[in-house]
Amino acid sequence: MKKHLKVILLTISISFLQISSTYSNDEVLESGISYDEIYDPIEPINRAVLNFNFFIDDIAIRPIVKTYKFIAPEPVEKGVSNFFSNLKEPIRTVSFIFQGEFYKSFNSIGRFTINTLTSLGTFDLASRVGMEKNETDFGITLAKGGVSSGPYLVIPIIGPSNLRDFSGDIIEYFADPISNSVPDREYIAIGNGLNERVEIDEQLDKVRDASSDRYEMIKSIYYQNRNAQLEEEFIQNLPVPKIYIE
Amino acid sequence: MKNLLILFSIIFSFSTLEASEVSEWFEKESNQFLEIMNNNEGTESENYEKYKYFVNKNFAVKSIAFGLIGENIVEKSSKNQLSNYLKVFTDYLIKTIYKLSNSNSSSSIVLKDVDIKNDIYIIKSEISYKKSSANIYWKVIDTGSSYKIIDVIVENTSYFVTKKSEFNKILRKNRGSLEALIIEIGKI
Numbered sequence: 452m453k454k455h456l457k458v459i460l461l462t463i464s465i466s467f468l469q470i471s472s473t474y475s476n477d478e479v480l481e482s483g484i485s486y487d488e489i490y491d492p493i494e495p496i497n498r499a500v501l502n503f504n505f506f507i508d509d510i511a512i513r514p515i516v517k518t519y520k521f522i523a524p525e526p527v528e529k530g531v532s533n534f535f536s537n538l539k540e541p542i543r544t545v546s547f548i549f550q551g552e553f554y555k556s557f558n559s560i561g562r563f564t565i566n567t568l569t570s571l572g573t574f575d576l577a578s579r580v581g582m583e584k585n586e587t588d589f590g591i592t593l594a595k596g597g598v599s600s601g602p603y604l605v606i607p608i609i610g611p612s613n614l615r616d617f618s619g620d621i622i623e624y625f626a627d628p629i630s631n632s633v634p635d636r637e638y639i640a641i642g643n644g645l646n647e648r649v650e651i652d653e654q655l656d657k658v659r660d661a662s663s664d665r666y667e668m669i670k671s672i673y674y675q676n677r678n679a680q681l682e683e684e685f686i687q688n689l690p691v692p693k694i695y696i697e
Numbered sequence: 698m699k700n701l702l703i704l705f706s707i708i709f710s711f712s713t714l715e716a717s718e719v720s721e722w723f724e725k726e727s728n729q730f731l732e733i734m735n736n737n738e739g740t741e742s743e744n745y746e747k748y749k750y751f752v753n754k755n756f757a758v759k760s761i762a763f764g765l766i767g768e769n770i771v772e773k774s775s776k777n778q779l780s781n782y783l784k785v786f787t788d789y790l791i792k793t794i795y796k797l798s799n800s801n802s803s804s805s806i807v808l809k810d811v812d813i814k815n816d817i818y819i820i821k822s823e824i825s826y827k828k829s830s831a832n833i834y835w836k837v838i839d840t841g842s843s844y845k846i847i848d849v850i851v852e853n854t855s856y857f858v859t860k861k862s863e864f865n866k867i868l869r870k871n872r873g874s875l876e877a878l879i880i881e882i883g884k885i
Contacts, residue, residue: 489862657797663881664863671862672854679853686834687814689855691847692764694757694838 489674490602497605498666504610508648508655516649528649530573535646536584537563537572538639542627543585549592555585586680589626590619594681603670609644611673716811719818719837722844726755727806727822734798748795752787757838757845761857762786764847765864766875774875782879789882806833817847 491497520528540563547556562577562584569576578584593615594600601614612620630636648655662668679685733747752758762783763771771779809832810821818837823830834850848857864878871877 662863663885664866667863667866668859671859675855675858676853685853686819686850687812689836689848689850689858690861691817691836692757692760692857693768694847695759695763696840 489670490600491670492602493604497603500605500607501666501669504605504608507608512645512648515645516652519645519649520652532646532650533566533575534572535643537566537575538629538643539627540566541629542589542623543587545626545628546587546589546592546623547585550587550595552587555587558582558585588616588619589623590616590677591680593619594677600677603673611669616677716813716818719820719839719844720808720811723808723811723820723822723835723837726751727808730798731806745791745795748798749791752791752794755844755846756790757840757847758787758790759783760838760845760847761790764857765861766868766878767865770868770873770875773873778875782875785879785883789885792885818844
């Protein structure tokens with residue numbers, strides 16, 4: 452049954468990707484994207500979902516996060532963050548193989564081995580010995596494979612994404628060697644989600660009232676951060692204003 | 698060959714000199730910014746005035762403001778409208794920086810690197826607060842008489858790009874009306 456479900460989900464994600472290729476504008480690997488013209492055909496639905504997410508966050512998730520941040524000493528918070536990040540190293544290893552980044556792939560599996568054996572992943576010893584963490588995921592793998600982003604999506608509870616990245620998340624969820632080897636994988640997913648929410652807590656507080664349109668702000672921030680992972684000269688290539696005499 | 702080497706060394710020494718000048722400017726202004734940020738003992742209006750002075754001195758406000766609405770709107774708007782928009786935007790920029798820095802107390806801003814592309818200096822720095830730190834890039838132009846900031850990029854999020862998306866949305870929703878944008882940003 453589980454196998455059938457995987458096949459169905461993979462088929463859905465592949466067909467999503469095909470749709471996304473047809474829907475995409477004239478983007479090539481996102482580079483040169485005009486940030487104020489991001490493809491967003493279901494904006495009214497996305498806006499409603501974002502409001503729903505903020506509502507759920509206000510009544511349930513934020514109080515948990517704030518209490519946790521208040522109670523947990525910083526080393527504990529850091530340890531938990533390291534633990535969840537370490538669990539992602541095996542799937543990062545797989546992603547890097549698909550991207551043809553074999554050095555980074557070895558680095559990821561090496562980091563996983565060192566950190567798991569020394570502290571169950573709660574302390575990042577590998578970074579101290581020069582094996583720096585490299586972030587990646589299946590969304591990036593798909594982007595590097597030439598798949599365009601498709602429409603912008605706001606996923607209930609999860610937050611901002613796009614068709615390509617969300618498909619990447621689905622593939623990752625089922626392909627992750629760690630999640631596949633534990634009986635209650637949902638708890639890991641929830642724990643990881645909460646940890647990610649803790650990590651962006653301060654930024655999210657600022658977004659709440661620092662913007663005239665938080666939907667546009669979050670969308671722009673999401674795309675900028677994704678592009679930063681894809682483009683080597685991201686900072687240099689960001690658009691700048693025309694210069695007027697002051 | 699010898700002449701070529703001399704030419705290269707002259708060009709190189711000029712760019713090194715320029716980079717060291719902009720680094721010097723950055724060190725001085727970032728220290729001043731830290732001082733403002735960490736000395737919040739005055740009244741709210743006194744603190745606000747300090748930020749106002751800092752922003753007017755160091756930011757290319759007009760370029761940022763007009764860049765955010767785009768050339769088309771700049772061209773079709775009256776002088777009066779533009780000057781009103783510039784006034785409201787300056788206040789908006791000061792308030793945004795004031796709000797962001799008021800919620801943090803930072804201990805240091807360390808200059809990491811200076812790069813130059815298309816006459817724009819890209820200054821990489823690291824700001825630390827409590828036990829965490831963040832990378833901040835500053836895009837700076839040389840106006841001849843001083844250096845001016847045209848964009849600030851905090852951990853891959855550009856102020857200019859993010860605000861441009863927001864402003865464009867408001868303008869599109871209101872059929873390009875600058876007045877509507879002025880009202881909207883005036884609410885913040």
